[in-house]
Amino acid sequence: MTSISPSTDLSDSLYKTHHTFKEQGLSQRRFKQKDILPLLDRRRNNPLYTITKVGESFEGRNIQMVRIGTGPKKILLWTQMHGDEPTATMASFDIFNFLERHNDGFDAFRKKILEQTTLYFVPMLNPDGAERYQRRTAQGIDMNRDAAALQTPEGALLKRLVDEIKPDFGFNLHDQSPRYSVGRSAEAAAISFLATAYDYPRSINPVRERSMQLIVAMNRQLQRYIPGKVGRYADDHEPRGFGDNVQKWGTTLVLIESGGLAGDPEKQYLRRLNFMAILSAIDKIADNSLTQENRNDYYEIPENGRWLYDLVIRHATVKQGTKSFEADLGINRNEVSYANASKFFYYSKVEEFGDLHPQFGTQEIDAKGLTLEKGKLYPKAFKTIGEVSQLNALNLLKEGYTYIRLTADNGGRNLGLYYTTAPLHILRNNKSAPIDSPRLGSTATFLLKKGGVVKYAVVNGFVYDLANFKTKAGNGIVE
Numbered sequence: 001m002t003s004i005s006p007s008t009d010l011s012d013s014l015y016k017t018h019h020t021f022k023e024q025g026l027s028q029r030r031f032k033q034k035d036i037l038p039l040l041d042r043r044r045n046n047p048l049y050t051i052t053k054v055g056e057s058f059e060g061r062n063i064q065m066v067r068i069g070t071g072p073k074k075i076l077l078w079t080q081m082h083g084d085e086p087t088a089t090m091a092s093f094d095i096f097n098f099l100e101r102h103n104d105g106f107d108a109f110r111k112k113i114l115e116q117t118t119l120y121f122v123p124m125l126n127p128d129g130a131e132r133y134q135r136r137t138a139q140g141i142d143m144n145r146d147a148a149a150l151q152t153p154e155g156a157l158l159k160r161l162v163d164e165i166k167p168d169f170g171f172n173l174h175d176q177s178p179r180y181s182v183g184r185s186a187e188a189a190a191i192s193f194l195a196t197a198y199d200y201p202r203s204i205n206p207v208r209e210r211s212m213q214l215i216v217a218m219n220r221q222l223q224r225y226i227p228g229k230v231g232r233y234a235d236d237h238e239p240r241g242f243g244d245n246v247q248k249w250g251t252t253l254v255l256i257e258s259g260g261l262a263g264d265p266e267k268q269y270l271r272r273l274n275f276m277a278i279l280s281a282i283d284k285i286a287d288n289s290l291t292q293e294n295r296n297d298y299y300e301i302p303e304n305g306r307w308l309y310d311l312v313i314r315h316a317t318v319k320q321g322t323k324s325f326e327a328d329l330g331i332n333r334n335e336v337s338y339a340n341a342s343k344f345f346y347y348s349k350v351e352e353f354g355d356l357h358p359q360f361g362t363q364e365i366d367a368k369g370l371t372l373e374k375g376k377l378y379p380k381a382f383k384t385i386g387e388v389s390q391l392n393a394l395n396l397l398k399e400g401y402t403y404i405r406l407t408a409d410n411g412g413r414n415l416g417l418y419y420t421t422a423p424l425h426i427l428r429n430n431k432s433a434p435i436d437s438p439r440l441g442s443t444a445t446f447l448l449k450k451g452g453v454v455k456y457a458v459v460n461g462f463v464y465d466l467a468n469f470k471t472k473a474g475n476g477i478v479e
């Protein structure tokens with residue numbers, strides 16, 4: 001048994017023991033409502049919980065609310081109002097596991113939560129969006145812009161819950177683009193906060209002040225584990241947003257956004273930080289110690305910038321016609337869903353072209369003295385992707401071939417946009433290779449040459465250094 005002393009450092013104890021509470025049924029981002037319903041069902045006979053159907057999504061999926069505790073301070077927490085933002089849903093089930101446990105040093109803390117607060121969790125408020133792994137609801141509406149019009153059943157449900165419960169605190173739990181930076185730094189914002197503004201002048205009343213105080217407390221804890229990686233959204237008032245309106249309706253509202261962290265593509269570490277930060281905030285609410293925080297420290301958290309690309313190529317020599325010039329390229333690897341949105345591959349485009357000196361890349365290549373050229377089309381065509389996979393990709397890339405053509409559609413299967421683990425760019429149905437040199441909007445496939453020799457091949461936004469070619473499983477594209 002590990003020795004922990006929650007009373008002296010609750011947050012660190014939660015952080016260190018998270019793995020013992022982690023819901024093993026949720027281990028990657030692309031889960032659906034059918035994956036969380038059994039986790040709710042198995043809790044129905046547990047007296048800790050009251051689980052009720054509180055509404056239906058546009059497509060008729062039942063939306064559940066989990067009530068825990070009997071205390072006077074009411075806290076409403078909802079996750080995944082954007083269907084592709086699941087980190088806090090995973091953390092919510094970790095919190096349920098935590099609250100069920102006994103005799104591990106945390107019992108006094110649990111007793112405090114259950115006696116001082118009543119927690120109302122709505123995990124996965126937008127199950128139709130989660131089904132497709134998309135932001136918007138099945139109607140195609142962003143429900144975080146629907147707090148005024150209430151055109152979505154999910155938005156109307158959230159409004160009704162706020163009206164009926166009249167929570168003292170609300171947690172609006174999201175994921176943000178991993179490409180937001182902390183201020184103007186090269187650091188991605190792993191977690192961002194916002195104490196939403198309830199009016200255009202961004203006034204601060206006691207309701208909003210408490211939100212700032214809670215954020216100050218959570219930020220202090222997070223800085224211990226992700227120093228310099230916490231950001232804050234600009235607090236412009238959004239009259240359609242739920243955060244802004246819930247704050248206006250009198251509930252202290254905290255927005256938490258899980259962003260990007262190198263080495264954590266499935267956001268399992270960010271989930272751990274959510275677990276720690278949310279429980280730490282509930283602790284501050286339970287004993288009202290949040291009022292000891294200085295709201296001015298809120299403004300010390302740097303604002304989010306948006307300066308990051310997945311890959312930046314700097315100072316490449318570009319030839320267009322008979323002229324040449326130096327340019328930078330900003331490339332993003334965007335996820336494309338397949339297999340009913342349970343999986344994804346990457347499709348990468350040149351999204352900026354020119355001077356990127358104020359911007360940063362998560363990966364950067366200095367191409368000073370290197371010439372940017374489009375790759376060549378291999379003269380022989382093939383029938384299937386399987387045949388292409390048998391080719392020696394390194395030799396092809398060294399000879400300048402990035403494009404391989406399929407005579408048909410992979411033996412008659414209509415794939416549409418698809419992926420290949422060969423580090424090659426496959427053109428199906430005799431599609432022709434690009435005529436122009438790579439530029440804004442191009443698929444990010446090209447060569448970087450020095451003195452006529454290929455140094456780097458970039459295929460679908462992934463870099464292959466031909467002098468240190470290790471890749472057997474690449475991220476090629478079929479289009």
Ligand SMILES: [Zn+2]
Pocket residue numbers: 082085174175176
């Ligand atoms: Zn969101």
